[in-house]
Amino acid sequence: MPQTRLPSPAELAGDKLTHLQRLEAESIHIIREVAAEFRNPVMLYSIGKDSSVMLHLTAKAFYPSKPPFPLLHVDTTWKFREMIAFRDETAKRVGMDLIVHTNEQGLREGISPFTHGSSTYTNIMKTDALKQALTQYKFDAAFGGARRDEEKSRAKERIFSFRTENHGWDPKNQRPELWNLYNARIRQGESIRVFPLSNWTELDIWQYILQENIPIVPLYFAAKRPVVERDGQLIMVDDDRLPLAKSEVPQERMVRFRTLGCYPLTAAIESPASTLHEIVYEMLLARTSERSGRLIDHDEAGSMEKKKREGYF
Amino acid sequence: MDALRADPAAFTDYLDRQQNKGLLRFLTCGSVDDGKSTLIGRLLYDTKLIFEDQLASLERDSRKHGTVGDDLDFALLVDGLEAEREQGITIDVAYRFFTTDKRKFIVADTPGHEQYTRNMATGASNADLAIILVDARKGVLTQTRRHSFIASLLGIRHVVLAVNKIDLVDHSQEVFGEVVAEYREFSAELGFASMVPIPISARFGDNVMERSPNMPWYEGPTLVEHLETVDVGAHGSGPLRFPVQWVNRPDLNFRGFSGTVASGTASVGDAVVVASSGRTSRIKSILTYDGERAQAGAGEAVTITLEDEVDISRGDVLAASNDRPEFSDQFSAHVLWMAQEKMIPGRTYLLKLGTRTVSASVTEIKHKVDVNTFQKLAAKTLDLNEVAVVNVSTQEPIAFEPYSSNHVMGGFIMIDRLTNLTVGVGMIDFGLRRATNIHWQPVEIDKEVRARLKNQKPVLLWFTGLSGAGKSTIANLVEKKLVAMNQHTYLLDGDNVRHGLNKDLGFTDADRVENLRRASEAGKLMVDAGLIVLASFISPFRAERRMTRELFAPGEYVEIFVDTPLHVAESRDPKGLYKRARQGQIKNFTGIDSPYETPESPEIILAAGVNSPDALADEVVHYLAGHGYI
Numbered sequence: 012m013p014q015t016r017l018p019s020p021a022e023l024a025g026d027k028l029t030h031l032q033r034l035e036a037e038s039i040h041i042i043r044e045v046a047a048e049f050r051n052p053v054m055l056y057s058i059g060k061d062s063s064v065m066l067h068l069t070a071k072a073f074y075p076s077k078p079p080f081p082l083l084h085v086d087t088t089w090k091f092r093e094m095i096a097f098r099d100e101t102a103k104r105v106g107m108d109l110i111v112h113t114n115e116q117g118l119r120e121g122i123s124p125f126t127h128g129s130s131t132y133t134n135i136m137k138t139d140a141l142k143q144a145l146t147q148y149k150f151d152a153a154f155g156g157a158r159r160d161e162e163k164s165r166a167k168e169r170i171f172s173f174r175t176e177n178h179g180w181d182p183k184n185q186r187p188e189l190w191n192l193y194n195a196r197i198r199q200g201e202s203i204r205v206f207p208l209s210n211w212t213e214l215d216i217w218q219y220i221l222q223e224n225i226p227i228v229p230l231y232f233a234a235k236r237p238v239v240e241r242d243g244q245l246i247m248v249d250d251d252r253l254p255l256a257k258s259e260v261p262q263e264r265m266v267r268f269r270t271l272g273c274y275p276l277t278a279a280i281e282s283p284a285s286t287l288h289e290i291v292y293e294m295l296l297a298r299t300s301e302r303s304g305r306l307i308d309h310d311e312a313g314s315m316e317k318k319k320r321e322g323y324f
Numbered sequence: 325m326d327a328l329r330a331d332p333a334a335f336t337d338y339l340d341r342q343q344n345k346g347l348l349r350f351l352t353c354g355s356v357d358d359g360k361s362t363l364i365g366r367l368l369y370d371t372k373l374i375f376e377d378q379l380a381s382l383e384r385d386s387r388k389h390g391t392v393g394d395d396l397d398f399a400l401l402v403d404g405l406e407a408e409r410e411q412g413i414t415i416d417v418a419y420r421f422f423t424t425d426k427r428k429f430i431v432a433d434t435p436g437h438e439q440y441t442r443n444m445a446t447g448a449s450n451a452d453l454a455i456i457l458v459d460a461r462k463g464v465l466t467q468t469r470r471h472s473f474i475a476s477l478l479g480i481r482h483v484v485l486a487v488n489k490i491d492l493v494d495h496s497q498e499v500f501g502e503v504v505a506e507y508r509e510f511s512a513e514l515g516f517a518s519m520v521p522i523p524i525s526a527r528f529g530d531n532v533m534e535r536s537p538n539m540p541w542y543e544g545p546t547l548v549e550h551l552e553t554v555d556v557g558a559h560g561s562g563p564l565r566f567p568v569q570w571v572n573r574p575d576l577n578f579r580g581f582s583g584t585v586a587s588g589t590a591s592v593g594d595a596v597v598v599a600s601s602g603r604t605s606r607i608k609s610i611l612t613y614d615g616e617r618a619q620a621g622a623g624e625a626v627t628i629t630l631e632d633e634v635d636i637s638r639g640d641v642l643a644a645s646n647d648r649p650e651f652s653d654q655f656s657a658h659v660l661w662m663a664q665e666k667m668i669p670g671r672t673y674l675l676k677l678g679t680r681t682v683s684a685s686v687t688e689i690k691h692k693v694d695v696n697t698f699q700k701l702a703a704k705t706l707d708l709n710e711v712a713v714v715n716v717s718t719q720e721p722i723a724f725e726p727y728s729s730n731h732v733m734g735g736f737i738m739i740d741r742l743t744n745l746t747v748g749v750g751m752i753d754f755g756l757r758r759a760t761n762i763h764w765q766p767v768e769i770d771k772e773v774r775a776r777l778k779n780q781k782p783v784l785l786w787f788t789g790l791s792g793a794g795k796s797t798i799a800n801l802v803e804k805k806l807v808a809m810n811q812h813t814y815l816l817d818g819d820n821v822r823h824g825l826n827k828d829l830g831f832t833d834a835d836r837v838e839n840l841r842r843a844s845e846a847g848k849l850m851v852d853a854g855l856i857v858l859a860s861f862i863s864p865f866r867a868e869r870r871m872t873r874e875l876f877a878p879g880e881y882v883e884i885f886v887d888t889p890l891h892v893a894e895s896r897d898p899k900g901l902y903k904r905a906r907q908g909q910i911k912n913f914t915g916i917d918s919p920y921e922t923p924e925s926p927e928i929i930l931a932a933g934v935n936s937p938d939a940l941a942d943e944v945v946h947y948l949a950g951h952g953y954i
Binding site: 027028029030031032033035036039040043044046047070071072073074075076077159160163166167182183185186187188189190191192194196197198209210212214218221222288291292 | 332335336339342343344345346347415416417418419420421428430442443445446449450558569570572573574578580582583584611612613614621623624625627638662674676677679731732735736737739744745746749
């Protein structure tokens with residue numbers, strides 16, 4: 012029997028974990044801590060690459076058990092079609108329950124990124140919808156895949172980030188967080204947002220996907236896709252709901268996405284990278300940050316902090 | 325890069341190198357105007373980690389809030405909160421990531437204001453090195469002392485003194501030298517293992533990444549060179565400690581214990597003990613999603629199964645059965661208070677250590693420490709950002725170790741039961757035995773009576789210092805001189821005690837502590853008998869010396885630091901031990917691969933590398949005469 016066992020990384024690397032092994036272990040520790048300390052946790056599943064990594068780490072954390080909490084997807088109804096297909100496949104593959112929540116009132120009122128502007132739309136269809144779901148299911152902890160290297164207000168956030176009964180964040184009054192000792196104590200109605208990928212960088216995420224062979228939405232790989240150019244950004248025409256100006260004729264271009272969200276709000280980049288290796292290579296040469304493709308971050312200075320205080324993930 | 329694209333093998337190799345790079349976590353601290361955020365911005369900029377769109381928004385923000393005229397204000401890049409940008413200060417810790425060819429870095433950018441000390445401690449808790457920034461024009465300030473103290477309190481052993489804005493003092497070597505000398509003087513008692521001073525200009529980049537042409541007199545490393553190469557040692561050495569996080573029960577046939585190895589190595593077949601119940605078993609398997617393992621080392625998150633059905637739940641600690649952690653309901657600790665509401669002894673809080681949460685209270689504040697002057701002060705309560713040495717009592721016994729030997733097993737947070745806020749953080753120094761509560765039968769013949777007969781005041785003279793420092797030689801001479809003066813003495817020698825009283829002990833940290841505890845207790849009995857006791861023990865750790873000191877009434881313990889530089893002690897090497905330690909034949913050898921923590925406030929310091937043993941012995945005798953012992 013012993014000869015069939017794999018040597019530990021410690022044995023292989025002379026007592027030193029690799030960078031990714033260290034990140035992986037830290038994330039697993041955080042994820043387990045939530046399962047052990049909370050009554051009713053949930054994992055926000057956004058279908059993107061970070062969510063894919065978080066889900067993979069979750070499977071590792073509890074193996075051979077199944078993860079003891081469900082997934083929640085806040086569906087704005089404006090996600091790329093390929094994302095929704097991937098979401099349903101994934102939930103089936105990992106055997107976790109998937110809760111899909113949409114702000115029905117917003118839907119009835121016809122809120123869209125075009126009629127109400129990206130800021131109001133995001134507020135109603137994402138932030139409000141998320142708060143509705145958290146309240147409705149009485150979740151006391153919610154995992155998110157945000158990373159500290161993404162944006163400067165994220166760089167300030169704790170791994171266990173306290174939320175008031177109204178899901179608000181008070182950045183000036185965060186609980187001290189020392190070592191890997193997380194304070195999970197809350198009163199009824201309050202909750203904690205948990206960010207197990209806090210210390211990962213974009214490069215780490217891609218390298219880990221490569222190393223672990225983690226399935227991701229095909230939109231991350233370059234392919235010929237119909238796009239229009241708006242304010243210097245390439246927007247994919249994912250369905251016929253995208254209003255086109257007369258001068259706008261969708262063109263087939265070789266594009267891919269560095270980050271995924273609602274299709275009218277997520278810009279593609281021109282790229283020939285159609286394999287993971289090529290994506291990582293391109294990343295290493297990148298001169299713009301991944302969130303530059305997120306139109307909502309540019310609305311106004313400090314916009315992410317403001318959204319987060321109001322309950323955005 | 326383009327060569328990599330053409331050659332997939334080279335690219336894979338490049339990626340492997342990326343992830344096999346070491347990681348250094350450090351923090352930066354300094355006050356408002358020392359240029360701390362500017363330095364981090366500079367590091368990110370020079371290592372090309374600022375993207376074009378971030379640069380564009382930096383240019384925008386620089387015009388709006390910037391304080392450096394037309395130049396880019398790097399501080400705006402890192403101060404992430406609106407309130408911070410508006411007020412131009414750092415309120416909370418921010419984490420930044422950058423990479424060079426040699427290492428990856430996580431920087432905790434921490435605030436300097438006293439009111440945000442708790443946020444600095446948050447950043448310091450996971451750091452292995454601290455960059456202390458000083459404005460060359462202002463030199464060492466109160467906050468410099470505070471930041472250094474907090475860093476040392478949280479166990480940081482390596483410091484860079486970055487003397488910033490050197491451009492504003494004409495790149496002067498004299499100014500730099502003065503600041504460094506001033507810093508060295510007060511930081512000596514903080515026990516840093518390394519302190520590297522570097523003159524820099526964060527704004528212009530001098531000696532940050534690139535060597536400065538303006539300071540040809542400076543021959544040390546640039547800041548980045550130092551960060552890339554400094555050896556901060558490894559965490560997680562010592563015997564196996566595995567705090568159980570979550571009991572893994574997918575079905576009735578499987579019962580595993582999930583957690584992260586805090587220290588040591590878990591191997592299949594190893595005998596382990598549950599620290600709380602004392603039940604023992606052997607490791608049957610070590611499971612991960614990626615397959616079974618023969619071993620798991622410190623920092624790895626795994627699931628362990630045991631050969632026997634043992635009752636274990638979250639909060640228990642699996643430990644090496646031949647080297648167990650302390651298990652007690654009382655300990656002494658340093659505490660930093662983090663809440664507006666005062667800490668009051670006797671009040672119960674929740675205490676979380678590892679994966680265990682228990683009710684606990686502070687039974688006594690021994691003294692608080694002024695974080696600016698390091699003075700010890702009496703205190704009844706603690707306010708926000710105050711530090712104190714306290715005794716803690718937990719409702720149930722818990723497994724722990726001194727923070728200095730194991731951060732996971734010795735660091736804890738305190739949580740208010742009503743508000744649920746994290747109100748305090750503590751670092752355990754040593755356990756207090758139950759025996760401290762047993763009341764002694766008073767006897768009519770007491771030590772004063774015995775001492776009076778001998779015409780002396782009993783005292784324990786504790787000689788501490790490196791192996792080969794000359795402790796025993798000096799102690800022997802002191803004893804001879806005292807006996808010649810008709811005093812009643814006894815010499816407890818470290819080596820000799822190990823032949824008898826302590827011959828069952830080895831040299832693990834736990835055994836060393838026990839060795840000293842027994843010696844101290846023996847010394848106490850002899851002091852009680854009225855003797856002048858000379859004890860010579862390397863006693864490298866402050867915690868144990870403190871333990872000894874606290875066994876005695878004030879004046880009954882005199883700490884004598886035999887201060888011999890390592891290279892002198894090593895060149896003497898009377899027993900050939902240094903040579904063997906250098907060859908790796910002896911592990912945990914003080915001064916070589918185990919630290920000697922310099923005494924903070926010994927009663928006597930003997931410059932043993934300079935004066936003759938006889939002269940040094942005279943110094944001790946004079947001290948005893950001068951203080952009324954003889």
